[in-house]
Amino acid sequence: KNEVEQSPQNLTAQEGEFITINCSYSVGISALHWLQQHPGGGIVSLFMLSSGKKKHGRLIATINIQEKHSSLHITASHPRDSAVYICAVTQGGSEKLVFGKGTKLTVNP
């Protein structure tokens, strides 16, 4: 079992839909990261969380430390949101960064 599990693996939505991507982890962490990767490879860090909730524009990230679960929400989705979204955790102690396999999001106009 992977230390970081994401669901779904693939997600197709219509423009304007509300989107949720989930991330569960099985190790103690000091931080959780949500990353966005567009075709071509560039990765952008969207959020870094250790507790609670963060919001940036149409993106919201939440984390529940007790349940070892995080969600990334996109409100009013747009085709430019099409990308792979990757959840990663910084393991407590070792600070090793462990990645989920990613969720490929396609938003159709």
Added chain:
Amino acid sequence: KAGVTQTPRYLIKTRGQQVTLSCSPISGHRSVSWYQQTPGQGLQFLFEYFSETQRNKGNFPGRFSGRQFSNSRSEMNVSTLELGDSALYLCASSLRSRADTQYFGPGTRLTVL
């Protein structure tokens, strides 16, 4: 501030050769981490450097090595290349550690023939 830069962006090598990739972090960032991304394994941590010292290492063979210079620029080296080393190699910098926000470079696409 300029972002993280990586050179070269693309590289083609043959089996048995060695390769050196370079990463320049954001000014003021002292932690540089290297990652390998392949379609099968996804993103995997290679190693992290902080103040010229390797602070942590992933589960990769000794053919993969790196170093960091006093200006925080980092290089990674892969010796005796294998076909399976074909991947996108990404570096990321942060202020102090991987618990801080990671800023990724564009990556170096390595193809081993």
